[in-house]
Amino acid sequence: MAMDERLDGLASRYYVKALELARIAGDELTFCTTLRGMSVMHGDLGDGPTASRLAQSASAASPKAGPRMRAFLAGQEAHAAAITGDRSLALLRIKQAEAAMEKAESQAKALGSYDPSALHYHISQVRYELGDMAGAIESMQQSHQIREPAFRRTRVRYGGMLAERKFKAGRFEEAFADWHRMLDEYPLIQSGRADDRFREMKTLIQPYLGNRGARELHERTMPVS
Template identity: 45%
Template sequence: MTTRQPNAGLERLYRQSGWTLRQFAQAVNRIGTERGTPLTYTQPSIHQWLQGHMPREAVRPLVLEALSRKLHLGREDMDPSRRSVLGVGLFSVALTIPGWPDVVGRMNAMRVDPQRRIGPSEVQAVTPMTERLSDLDDEFGGRYARPMAAAFLVNTVAPYLRADASSETRKSMMAAAALLCYLTGWMAVDEGAHGRAQQYYVKSLELAGAGNDPTTYCHVLRGMSVQAADLGHGTPAVRLANAAADASPESSPRMRAFITGQQAHAYALAGEKTNALNSLREAERAVNQAESRLGTFGGFSSATLAYATAQVRHALGDTKGSIASLNDHFTLRDSTDMQRTKLVFSSLLAERQLEVGHLEAACATWNAVLDEYPGIHSGRMDRQVAKIPSLLSPYRSNSAARQTSEHARELIAK
């Protein structure tokens, strides 16, 4: 009788992951759900695999994917020439989102490196670095900033997470890492790597739970809703926005506006007009009550509200109203608002101007975008500019349309 040998390779990867047997099983089950094949593995199954039993053939790729997400997230993003991995993973409308009770304390079992110890100073270094990376992303785009964010996450922050520390410092580092992970996912969205972004977002939710940081957990869910909405997935966007509202640890006016503004857009995309308008009115009340933009990551202002209103109106079929709200947005913007969103929202304005037949106005708006576009390293802006020639192709007899289209083609070719 042949004695089955333990799977040393799988054992090594399992130890590196820092998972418990239960967490390993949950990770495989979660990926199965994403792929439309729900699984129900538990701790004994993982134990059998480690002892040499082979998973079913159909499950083996899911095991590899779970380990890959856990061990290699961020490494591929460190290479600025990573064109081959930009599209890794497609957006999943069925992605399983870990609830707050599921993520609290989830990473407590992570193996600690006794040779390294961190204190408050390391946490204080991560937070301002994340803020600077966010500023770079705002000013120049995700393609410029994401390799730096990923390198910082992998080379500096990940070792901190495995280091010995006091309970308070460890939680603070988890919370700081959650925010960095969320920001890196936001950059991935900008580049169109939506599956990769979801991986970062889920990891951020887990870190936020480990760091007992419900505010960041709420922000991540709201960001996931924004991603789903921008891709046109109304129902998942509603689910995520509502989950963010349910998880919100505070009811300050700014936070309510931050959440309900996104709920309004999501409801509108899902065809729930009454809920959309009710949420939008709640966001308006909350903005009017708020006294300061401080204290909320991704602060919600009157300019943000005008943009949310534009998105709701467009989703409900009111393109002219959407144009008016976008113009309100640009009137209300201030010098601290990010350059990339200015160009993205201007591109949306041009598309909607064209949609209602205002060709000359659309070309003027696009030309202003094209003048500033070379300074932005943003996948989303690349896609916006790439659409211009095809959108203007029916109007080639118009000199303004022809010149704008040619200008866009020249920039795309560079």
């Protein structure tokens, strides 16, 4: 919750305490999941080397993990490696995540766990960091299409990211439509990271207010602002 609200210092303290408690309890699953969460936070902050180190530590801390957990960890390793520009490691880990997910999906599915939608998100992030904008958009679109309806905050955040990438690729009308869908649900959630996407949308469209679609979005955000 602290991380989602962009209270990164507080989130770090909670993460460190979670590691301590997990170590005392001998809880391998919580220990490696916490390391992965720390990696996600540092990746969001643009600290690729720390994100990569933490992601690798998370994988090393769970040698007996099942296929879904391996996909969960390898996906984050891939994203962190891509942030640092390590293309070969990023592609290797994403292939491992895909293989593990395929095996996991052939078994009983655990509700709320790492799923194909989350994997497509990681593939999108890897493609984006490695400069493949078209591929990043395609994978994020796939992730969005199969995401469970219950995950509203995730849908708002990642929907905003999808719109941003389409906008930067010159696919304005698609971006406007995605942003409108984001705004349908944005007032219903509380999330600092979703707020980031809202602010980024306003920044991107500001120079284009002569465009009818951008102007309509801008006018719609006025009551929200």
